Amino acid sequence: MPDVTRLIFRSIMNDASTQLQNHFGVERDRIQDLLAYFQRVxxxxxxxxxxxxVNLLPPSECIALTEDLDCHPLFDCPEGANFLVLDDANTSDHHCYALDFPYPGCVIFVPHGDKVRVVFRNLVEYVKACETAIETDTSLRDYHRTDVLLHPDQSRLNQTLSSLLTDGEEELLYLLVGASDLADATLVNGFLASDDFCLRAAVADRIAAGPHFKLLDYAKRCATDRHANVWRPGKRALGAIEAILPEKRG
Incomplete structure (x- = not known):
């Protein structure tokens, strides 16, 4: 890269760093993975x-689009500054970077009229999927992961979940349930006792995606729920656990 081009590029990335730091309200060292991502694309x-x-945006457009989406409940809450829209494929669906929750540095998918979910562990995985999609002329969605990524600080996550349950930030609550190990019985029982069937369904979806024999009783409750949107994933969750029970008992 010629010296002049290198200087221009460095100036652009410094500007991007300042914009991103202001957006997230953090120091530069907290967004190194994001800066490396923008250099790559x-x-x-x-x-x-x-x-x-696949239509990845430059930093300034990412920030502008994120601000434009403040009508979406995921962005229109105090924790909304945790997210940054990364793309715009003209589908009303977006991939977004998450600084911390539900999993540090992950990429979530925010579809129009469907469930928000984690689809890539990190930006490196996201870019690799974009490369593969372009090389094979297939949809990026084909490379979305479906397994569970547990947040590394479950204690702090549980505090956030408890606050969200009280504050009524439903969209974020549903997303973060997917990052929980569901080990806090008081919290999980509160989810399953909620009148919000979407919250109960989020628990069922979480168990189905990451079954564990210790979650069997919760899966049974979901599978016998009165609401179809809960008992359907509940039955999947129950089936997923029953499939691994012989191995655990053996």
Whole structure:
């Protein structure tokens, strides 16, 4: 890279760093993975591919689009500053970076009219999926992961979940349930006793995605729930646990 080009690029990335630090309200060292990501996708090879729905945006457009989406309940809450929209494939669905919750540095998928969920562990995994989608002319969605990523600080996560349960920030609550190990019985029983069937369904979905024999009683409760949106994933959760029980008993 010529010296002049290198200087221009460095200036652009410094500007991006300042914008991102202001957006998240953190120091530069907290967003090193994000800065490395923008350097990687800066060449334009990941823009405008309609077939694969890969259209990654530069930092300024990411911030602007994130601010435009403040009508979405996930962004319209105090914890909304934790997220940054990364793309716009003209589908009303977006991939977003998460600074901390539900999993540090992960990429979540925010679809129009469907469940928000974690789909990539980190930005490196996200870029690799974009590359593969373009190379194979397949949809980026085909590479979404479906397993569970547990937040490394379950104690802090539980405090946040408890606050969200009280404050009524439903969309974020549903998302963060998916990052819980469901080991706090008081908290989980509170979820399952809620009148909010979407919250009960989030518990069922979490168990189905990451079954464990210790979650059997919760799965049974979900499977016998009165609401179809809960008992359907509840039955999947129960089946997933029953499939691993012989191994655990053996």
């Amino acid at each position: 800066d060449d334009g090879d990941f823009a405008g591919d309609e077939q694969t729905e």
